[in-house]
Amino acid sequence: MSTHRVVEKLQALIRIPTVSYPDWEQVDGAAFDALLVEMARQFPLLHERLELTRVDTHGLLFHWPGRSAERPVVLMAHLDVVPVDGDATWTHPPFGAEIHDGAIWGRGTLDDKGQAAAVCEAVETLLEQDFVPAQDVWLSFGCNEEVSGRAAPLAVAALRERGVQPWFVMDEGGAVAAEAFPGVGVPVGVVGVTEKGVTSLELRVDGRGGHASTPARIGPTVRLAKALARLDRHQMGASVPEPTIELLRRMAPHAPAALKPLMTNAARLRPLLTRALIAAGPEPAAMTRTTFAITTLSGSPALNVIASTAKAGVNIRIMVGDTVASVLEHVRRTIGDDQVQVTVVDENEPSPISPYEDDDAFALIESTITEVFPDAIAAPYVMMAATDSRFFTEICPRVYRFAPFRMTKAQRQSIHSYDEHLGIDALVEGVHWYQRLIERIPA
């Protein structure tokens, strides 16, 4: 196990609970202030030599001039974390940043302060060596990613205002994933090349309400329930998207013999593969299509009162290929009842697919993965979750989502859950990866 100064730096960041809440009143602004002070203390050269633009309340946008400004690179991370739901389930205190079994434990180690610390440490190290990158490097650290806040869109606006058109953008998302696929023995450095669009709808039925002793048939609650049941039964079209085909193709040589032909010929066997993924469970099924989750539900507040209004929230993850408009069309057609009002609460289109074949930027990322993680393969994939980087697709066609950390399946599952932890060796490798990435940016 390495003892590297970045370990203590990350520990210091983890101990400051910069928790995001949708309601600004709930947010501890002092914690965010403290985090920025701590970052300046931990990464002094970075703060001294890079030009800083403050974005939104606590977002940071650093500019590191390179020898050329022609093909700027943007490296992203976010400084906020999700709340901790009951400390008791954590083996070690979520804001303790304790070291156990060669790992730092705490909220934000993986999502996403570990990444912020690795980027900053790599830059700090290069600055100590008076290194000048071949191209301008921008660091964009958001402060409200977890609540879809304004920091990322404002950072995009700041870059646009300065005429910056990034060559590529790198944010959280994939990882060097162990146990990425059943039977594939090598770690896979998965780089997100697109992400699903998160859109939420409210379905609402109004009626007369009244006393529960004299109910009419098909009241608001029943009408809503029927609509929800129809929505649950009828999915949108499914298919395996192109990046997933490429991911399977690249993993094929390392897969069990029985799966090799299917994975190698994934493109030709797409319909079969689609059905297999849907049958394999909710997680693989989500890789093939837009998903609808009925989340909130409300009717009458009292047991003996008929609801005059029934409402349901539907959280939708839109697959690349579908659009907000096509989803709305599907919802209205499937429900087929104009007494069910459909309101869009928030809408995000899926992100366009960034290039991953015959592309210099992707090749740079890919070769840096295989250099630093020689046992791993690199591959594109479709991200299921949303990141701040989706806003950057407005100014850049190459937006990639990858954290250069080795993660087990258990670690990936700990994100937004409990027992989040990052291996110390993995953190040090991550610093090295960023350092090599920056050093290898071509003129």
Ligand SMILES: [Zn+2]
């Ligand atoms: Zn995150």
